[in-house]
Amino acid sequence: MRIDSHQHFWNYDPQKHAWINEEMSVLKRDFLPPDLKSEIDSVDIDGSVAVQASQTEVETQFLLDLADKYDYVKGVVGWLDIRDDNFEQRLNHFSQFDALKGLRHIVQDEPDDRFLLQPDFLGGIKTLSNFDLTYDILIFARHLPVAVEFASKFSDQKFVLDHIAKPEIKDQKIDEWEEGIRELAKHPKMYCKVSGMVTEADWDQWQPDDFRPYLDVVFDAFGTDRLMFGSDWPVCLLAGDYKEVYKLVKSYIDTFTDIEQTKLLGGNAQQFYNL
Numbered sequence: 619m620r621i622d623s624h625q626h627f628w629n630y631d632p633q634k635h636a637w638i639n640e641e642m643s644v645l646k647r648d649f650l651p652p653d654l655k656s657e658i659d660s661v662d663i664d665g666s667v668a669v670q671a672s673q674t675e676v677e678t679q680f681l682l683d684l685a686d687k688y689d690y691v692k693g694v695v696g697w698l699d700i701r702d703d704n705f706e707q708r709l710n711h712f713s714q715f716d717a718l719k720g721l722r723h724i725v726q727d728e729p730d731d732r733f734l735l736q737p738d739f740l741g742g743i744k745t746l747s748n749f750d751l752t753y754d755i756l757i758f759a760r761h762l763p764v765a766v767e768f769a770s771k772f773s774d775q776k777f778v779l780d781h782i783a784k785p786e787i788k789d790q791k792i793d794e795w796e797e798g799i800r801e802l803a804k805h806p807k808m809y810c811k812v813s814g815m816v817t818e819a820d821w822d823q824w825q826p827d828d829f830r831p832y833l834d835v836v837f838d839a840f841g842t843d844r845l846m847f848g849s850d851w852p853v854c855l856l857a858g859d860y861k862e863v864y865k866l867v868k869s870y871i872d873t874f875t876d877i878e879q880t881k882l883l884g885g886n887a888q889q890f891y892n893l
Contacts (some may be wrong), residue, residue, distance in 0.1 A: 619893070621893065622849045623813070625852075626668065626669055626670075627651065629650075630648050636712065639702050641865065651691055654823060655690060655692075657860040658860075661864045663806065666691060667891055668684065668807070669694075670694075678824060682692040695721065696718045701736070701742055706745050715882070717742070719893070721753055723757070725761065732764050747772075747785060752777070752891060753778075754777075754778050755779050756780045757784070758784045762783055765829045770805070770830050777807060777809065778890060779802060782799070782810060782811070782812065785818060786818065787818040787824075795832075795835075811869050812845055815866065816863055824858075833867075842881055868883075869883065
């Protein structure tokens with residue numbers, strides 16, 4: 619099964635989606651499963667993992683309801699307040715939904731660069747393995763040293779790094795990011811999504827070769843067993859359409875074996891998220 623491991627849905631609301639500024643006007647509309655279906659069909663993708671874009675339980679339920687209605691939405695990475703005293707109780711409630719595969723917090727927007735290491739957050743993460751839920755790490759490149767320290771505290775928790783930690787591709791910065799990536803990849807249960815790259819490049823003038831140095835690093839660090847394709851649709855539309863984003867990864871792996879390509883384009887996501 620071929621899987622897009624990272625995409626979003628929303629009913630656009632100017633207040634709820636205040637992060638969508640004027641420069642991002644292409645995103646100021648609804649994006650729902652029927653819109654995605656034509657995109658994944660165009661590149662023979664069978665299904666997707668829908669990832670939260672707003673930090674509310676309402677959003678999580680919204681995504682779970684979509685997964686229940688559309689069978690090509692294979693799993694949901696939602697949001698619950700991991701730091702809340704009632705976190706385990708909320709997990710008990712949401713564990714009734716088979717489509718819930720993991721959680722995510724928008725750490726990149728937190729004012730504290732060491733947010734991942736806050737005691738109440740660490741305490742919440744400890745409970746995830748009891749529910750067989752994964753955790754998506756959404757950070758910028760500067761957060762990688764903290765992410766390494768964070769992950770080291772959990773030997774059994776399944777993690778996945780979103781968007782290869784958003785390196786500064788537009789400015790061709792790579793050295794510190796590469797060091798952090800290689801350290802993080804040493805965690806045996808750390809996966810990485812090959813996603814979100816075009817929006818870290820020059821939106822209007824990027825070229826496929828801009829991404830090769832970064833792809834070389836993540837493929838060398840993680841190998842073909844712990845990487846997964848993700849489109850980051852519809853956010854990717856800021857810099858490229860679905861086919862362009864897919865082609866970036868597909869072209870890079872064209873010389874890989876059929877087995878390796880199968881893993882990267884779905885097999886690893888299936889295993890990680892238990893789809």
